[in-house]
Amino acid sequence: MEHLIDCKNIVKVHRGRGIGGSRKGFKALDGVSISIDRNESYGLVGESGCGKTTFARAIMFLDPPTSGSVLFDGTALEQLGRREMRSFRKRMQIVFQDPNSALNPKMSIHDSLSEGLINRGIEEKERIGKIKDLLELVGISYAYKNRYPHEFSGGQKQRIVVARALSMEPDFLVLDEPVSNLDVSIQAQIINLLSDLKRELSLTYLFISHDLNLVSYMCDTIGVMYKGKIVEEASSELLVSNPLHPYTRRLLASIPGGGMRSKVNSIELEEEDADILAARAASRQGIHGFKGCPYYSLCPLGDDECISSSPSLRDIGGGHVVSSGHKVSCHKA
Numbered sequence: 001m002e003h004l005i006d007c008k009n010i011v012k013v014h015r016g017r018g019i020g021g022s023r024k025g026f027k028a029l030d031g032v033s034i035s036i037d038r039n040e041s042y043g044l045v046g047e048s049g050c051g052k053t054t055f056a057r058a059i060m061f062l063d064p065p066t067s068g069s070v071l072f073d074g075t076a077l078e079q080l081g082r083r084e085m086r087s088f089r090k091r092m093q094i095v096f097q098d099p100n101s102a103l104n105p106k107m108s109i110h111d112s113l114s115e116g117l118i119n120r121g122i123e124e125k126e127r128i129g130k131i132k133d134l135l136e137l138v139g140i141s142y143a144y145k146n147r148y149p150h151e152f153s154g155g156q157k158q159r160i161v162v163a164r165a166l167s168m169e170p171d172f173l174v175l176d177e178p179v180s181n182l183d184v185s186i187q188a189q190i191i192n193l194l195s196d197l198k199r200e201l202s203l204t205y206l207f208i209s210h211d212l213n214l215v216s217y218m219c220d221t222i223g224v225m226y227k228g229k230i231v232e233e234a235s236s237e238l239l240v241s242n243p244l245h246p247y248t249r250r251l252l253a254s255i256p257g258g259g260m261r262s263k264v265n266s267i268e269l270e271e272e273d274a275d276i277l278a279a280r281a282a283s284r285q286g287i288h289g290f291k292g293c294p295y296y297s298l299c300p301l302g303d304d305e306c307i308s309s310s311p312s313l314r315d316i317g318g319g320h321v322v323s324s325g326h327k328v329s330c331h332k333a
Helices: 052-059 082-091 109-119 124-137 154-166 184-201 212-218 236-241 246-253 271-285 304-308
Strands: 003-014 026-037 041-045 067-072 092-095 172-176 204-209 221-226 229-235
Touching: 003 052, 003 204, 026 041, 026 052, 026 204, 026 221, 026 229, 041 052, 041 212, 052 067, 052 172, 052 204, 082 092, 092 154, 109 124, 109 154, 124 154, 154 184, 184 212, 204 212, 212 221, 212 236, 221 236, 221 246, 229 236, 229 246
Parallel strands: 041 204, 041 221, 092 172, 172 204
Antiparallel strands: 003 026, 003 067, 221 229
């Protein structure tokens, strides 16, 4: 498969306050490298605060990475000037988590969808036709074009946000927790809509979520992120059926209903071993400039090797194609 997105060693450091803030900064992303094939869906999962949204904003250069390279269809984005990036950006769009924040409450739906089309230089008569097509594409009646965001339900607003992103005719769409704020019944409708749009418009997705069950249904490949690093990456089927990293196993075992719990050998510690984890967490805090595995303090498999060095993401699946291999960052896998 041909890569549409190729990210290499993406690092993002949030600068600290005061003099020497760059040295005291927080490293939100630590050498993240992924590739997304054209017309494929890549799922990025992990707990809140692990760096998923930071990564999405970095590769779209909404908040540029501190270092690293992003190749989009063979073009290095970090080498583009402001004007070149502006014209190139229409090929990359993002659907944010909260449609209430994404839509301007003082603008009608027609005006919201018109903004991108006006920036593309499309004349009014053609704009009207495109807006009608976009609304119908996402299941919103064109008769509602002059309504305001507060007059729509949460699911309808998310459909409108998707339509606005599609107005730029992108090749690549970032979906940042697109259904987390919606009721379960509405979530299914939006997921089915996104699946249909991907197939109909030949889109490439980066699907961000903390819901591993949802991502495994939606995506071809899954990357598991923990504290700014990819700790495991594999095809959805392979990762769910044979998780190798302790963190991935814990995520799968925590899914309600036990549907995936039966597919993994849970490695959660017994309650009486909680003191062991507390001792490990304390020992890590006592090590200045800790260089070991970031998951050590919570891992039941950790030992001295995990303290002395941080594992690299390596392919142990025996495949030469990224999508067919199984990558894991763990000394014990």
